[in-house]
Amino acid sequence: MDLSSAHxxxxxxxxSFVAVARHGGFSAAAKALYRSQPRVSSHVGELEHVIGARLFDRSVQPVALTPEGRALLPHAEEIIARLGVFADVAGGADGVLRGEVRIGMYPSAAAYAYPPLVRALRRRAPTVRTTLAEGPALSLESGLSDGEIDLALRPVLPLVRDDRLTYRRLWSEPLVAVVPHGHPLAGRGPVTLARLAAFPLVTMGEPAEGAPRQFETNLAFAEAGVRPEIAFETTQPQTLAALVRGGLGVGFTNALAMTTANCEGVELLPVAERHIRRHVAVWWRADRPESPLLPLVRDVIAGLPAPRLAEVADPYDPYDPYDPYGTADAVA
Incomplete structure (x- = not known):
């Protein structure tokens, strides 16, 4: 296309077209764009008129992209992405980076990492802002894929299905068992996975469409050759602690999660199989033009102190479960 026809x-x-596609409807797009629904509908209609094709099937609810709409959407998203880079570069023409980075984190990582991240950015780049979107691992993956967030703090497991995503490892942490006071396992030190499997379990996890996704806890038991009864799954450490405290099962989760929960009435036990760990990374999409803000924020995240969790894993054992990955290269 030449410049004379771009107008x-x-x-x-x-x-408006991208917003309707992302948010699944004209009303939701209008709300996201702070525009009226008739204006969003008019924008899409005018675009359809110029292109000469329907972009949405309006006979179904929610509206669905037509084949022409599906073909056009990646190019429209690319235009929006490049405009974001344009704005960031223009804003940094005087050597000062300006802009906003949307960061997704799962709850315990947000409680641990987001406050020091904000403080560090205020010192290093006070004209760079961040917004936080909290959610479980699978929703963070979809947020990155859909362009709703720019970066995500997320475990390496479950594995992502979008090969456009890449990551830089940050830290690893042990898994711990969580038992109520007075439980047969309480006060007995490290517990094996086989012993844990004798009790109904409460684990961190989330439902997924299609084939189940493998979290660290699932893979740990599979590697040990045992099949536990999963009584409850939750994405919230506080809920896991409450279920355990209520006598509904034995918890099994990552150590950092339990530092953010009310652990009154429960006891944390180290797991004997110490090689079973959660690896945490910062993730982003590698297939799009990258704003100069993103490497800056990634570097600040990688420079944050990693969690020290020896006292959570086993207060009576000098073994230090913290195993930093530091500045490992990005992994596709």
């Missing part, structure tokens, strides 16, 4: 396509038409 036929207005940016607000393309923005």
């Amino acid at each position: 036929s396509y207005r940016l607000d038409w393309i923005t």
Whole structure:
């Protein structure tokens, strides 16, 4: 396309088209864009008129992309992404980076890492802002894939299905068992996975469409050759502690999660199989033009002190479960 014909396509038409596709409807897109629904509908209609094809099937609810819409969407998203880079570069023309980075984190990582991240950025780049989106691991993956967030603090497991995502490892941490006071395992030191499997378990996990996704806890038991009864799954450490405290099962989760929960009435036990660990990384999409803000924020995240969790894993054992990955290279 030459420059003389580019004026036929207005940016607000393309923005409204992408918003309707991302949010699944005209009303949701209007709310996200702070525009009226008739205006968003008008933008999409004008774009369809210029292109000469319907982009959405409006006979179904929620509206669905037509084949033409599906073909056009990646290019429209690319335009929006490049405009973001344009704005960041323009804002940094005087040598000062400006902009906003959307970061997704799962709850215990957010409680641990987000406050020091904000403080560190205020010192290093006070004109760079961040917004936090908390969610479980699978939703963070979809957020990155859909462009709703720019970076994510997420475990390496379960493995992502989007090969456009890449990561830089940050830290690893042990898994711990969580038992109520007075439980037969309480006060007995490290517990084996086979012994844990004798009790109904409460684990960290989340439902997924299609084939189940493998979390560290699932793989730990599979590697040990035991099949426990999973009584409850939750994405919230506080809920896991409450279920254990209520006598509904024995908890099994990562150590950092339990530092953010109310552990009154429960006891944390180290797991004998110490090689079973959670590895945490910062993730991003590698297939898009990258704003100069993202490497900056990634470096600040990688420079944060890693959690020291020896006292959570086993207060009576000099073994230090912290195993930093430091500045490991990105892994596709």
